[in-house]
Amino acid sequence: MSLITPVLMSGGTGSRLWPLSREAYPKQLLPLLGQGSLLQETLRRVSGQPLFGAPLVIANAEHRFLIAEQLREMGCADATLLLEPFGRNTCPAAAVAAILASRQDPDSLILLMPVDHCIGNVPEFQAAIEAGRTAAEQGHFVLFGMTPKAPATGYGYIQCGECLEDSRIRQVLGFKEKPDASTAKSYVESGTYSWNSGIFLLPTRRFLEELRRLEPRLLQACTQSVDKATVDLDFLRLDPSSFQNIPDISIDYAVMEKTSLAVVVPMDCAWSDVGAWSALWDLASKDQDGTVSLGDVVALDSSGCYLRSDGPLVAAVGIQDLIVVATQDAILVAQKERDQDVKKLVDQLKARGHDSAVQTTRVHRPWGFYQSLHMGERFQVKRITVKPGEKLSLQKHYHRAEHWIVVNGTALVTRDNEQILLRENESVYLPLGCVHRLENPGRVLLNLIEVQSGAYLGEDDIVRLEDVYARDSNDGFERMRHRLTVA
Numbered sequence: 001m002s003l004i005t006p007v008l009m010s011g012g013t014g015s016r017l018w019p020l021s022r023e024a025y026p027k028q029l030l031p032l033l034g035q036g037s038l039l040q041e042t043l044r045r046v047s048g049q050p051l052f053g054a055p056l057v058i059a060n061a062e063h064r065f066l067i068a069e070q071l072r073e074m075g076c077a078d079a080t081l082l083l084e085p086f087g088r089n090t091c092p093a094a095a096v097a098a099i100l101a102s103r104q105d106p107d108s109l110i111l112l113m114p115v116d117h118c119i120g121n122v123p124e125f126q127a128a129i130e131a132g133r134t135a136a137e138q139g140h141f142v143l144f145g146m147t148p149k150a151p152a153t154g155y156g157y158i159q160c161g162e163c164l165e166d167s168r169i170r171q172v173l174g175f176k177e178k179p180d181a182s183t184a185k186s187y188v189e190s191g192t193y194s195w196n197s198g199i200f201l202l203p204t205r206r207f208l209e210e211l212r213r214l215e216p217r218l219l220q221a222c223t224q225s226v227d228k229a230t231v232d233l234d235f236l237r238l239d240p241s242s243f244q245n246i247p248d249i250s251i252d253y254a255v256m257e258k259t260s261l262a263v264v265v266p267m268d269c270a271w272s273d274v275g276a277w278s279a280l281w282d283l284a285s286k287d288q289d290g291t292v293s294l295g296d297v298v299a300l301d302s303s304g305c306y307l308r309s310d311g312p313l314v315a316a317v318g319i320q321d322l323i324v325v326a327t328q329d330a331i332l333v334a335q336k337e338r339d340q341d342v343k344k345l346v347d348q349l350k351a352r353g354h355d356s357a358v359q360t361t362r363v364h365r366p367w368g369f370y371q372s373l374h375m376g377e378r379f380q381v382k383r384i385t386v387k388p389g390e391k392l393s394l395q396k397h398y399h400r401a402e403h404w405i406v407v408n409g410t411a412l413v414t415r416d417n418e419q420i421l422l423r424e425n426e427s428v429y430l431p432l433g434c435v436h437r438l439e440n441p442g443r444v445l446l447n448l449i450e451v452q453s454g455a456y457l458g459e460d461d462i463v464r465l466e467d468v469y470a471r472d473s474n475d476g477f478e479r480m481r482h483r484l485t486v487a
Helices: 038-045 061-073 090-104 122-137 181-190 204-214 216-227 251-256 277-283 336-351 475-486
Strands: 004-010 056-060 080-084 109-114 141-146 157-163 170-176 193-203 230-232 235-237 262-267 292-300 306-317 322-326 331-335 362-365 368-376 379-386 394-396 400-408 411-415 418-422 427-430 436-439 446-454 463-466
Touching: 004 038, 004 090, 038 061, 038 122, 056 061, 056 090, 061 080, 061 235, 061 362, 080 090, 090 109, 090 193, 090 204, 090 216, 090 251, 109 122, 109 204, 122 141, 122 193, 122 262, 141 157, 141 204, 141 251, 157 262, 170 251, 181 193, 193 204, 193 251, 204 216, 204 251, 277 306, 277 322, 277 336, 322 336, 331 336, 368 446, 379 436, 400 411, 411 427, 418 427
Parallel strands: 004 056, 004 109, 056 080, 080 235, 141 262, 292 306, 306 322
Antiparallel strands: 109 193, 141 193, 157 170, 157 193, 170 262, 230 235, 322 331, 362 368, 368 379, 379 446, 394 436, 394 463, 400 427, 400 446, 411 418, 411 436
């Protein structure tokens, strides 16, 4: 009996949870509901169980170091981190996972799970997986349907038929896309529909056979992208030239709505796809007026609100059914019933070229992070935090000079042909054009203040001469030169 390979799909951007979730730091990497991120909680559900083997995490290449760090925090050393060069929906992710798993074991099973979901009843979830395992081993494609709690219009629905033999597994009679309110109400009242969770348990051999029949071009391109994949540090990178030929299509459209092999396991496990701020309001503890207050928040005579601050004080008086979310650089105010429109707002910010649509003020790197504290004409002040034992690339700048002042920890600074050891309250000057590197040789975090001065202070004024994280050597300079030429 083969172990189930958990496949954690981490490709979303979570734009409906802006400004907390950004493209560079999406919702699945945030601790929205507890101490761990949504990705870590997903991994925890399939860790330490005899049912599951080593996990496969499929992620955007831009998030690779963030995800690797979160896996390390979980003590997950056996995971494979597979990088997509760009998003191509869930069917290509499922196909690539099935190809990799089948090469290890032709009779393997894969459990596809989006990592941005919340499951309150983990034992029920695990029991449902166990119930679906027999059907999957017999060649069925097992979907997991969630018992509807309300006539939600934001979910797809599965029409459930009779139970198979003496089990909780039921036939799939059909799929219904996001319905209007009256149709959703009729679905819930009928008792024969489940929400489509997007979680699937698949036998790799049969699934690849169905793909060969239904989506041969997709399967061929996915196979080529795996065959030509390259190893980059601890990551497995799919081949971009092959991957770009893959159709952008969901597993529901490509396979599940066309196959005769689909079955469904209904379950009630307190599931949410955490798809909007109102979902977080549903899941959070509320005061006697139905208001959620998180962070530095003071509310007076306010009801039914979601108030959250990860930055400045949020003070509210006499408001109802509003979402107010504050970060260091942005504040969202929205009617709770219109929280799905936050994505449209983010699209508008992107169209205007607003950085806050994509990036947070704290920019994470494999060595730690930096955060802009203040910017003026021809100068910028940053905080830089470097993890123990890590170091930045050996680099130079064409348009700026820098001062580094150590706040705490120890810094080893390379400046051209010399090395300088700095301790708390000590500083160093890096003139324009010098070759330099920052390292943390100590056992505690290194925090320093960086003061930049010069004609151009963009992050693309970096020429990397050497980098332990295998990032491009001069892509930043090429982007900067193009930007200055166009300007």
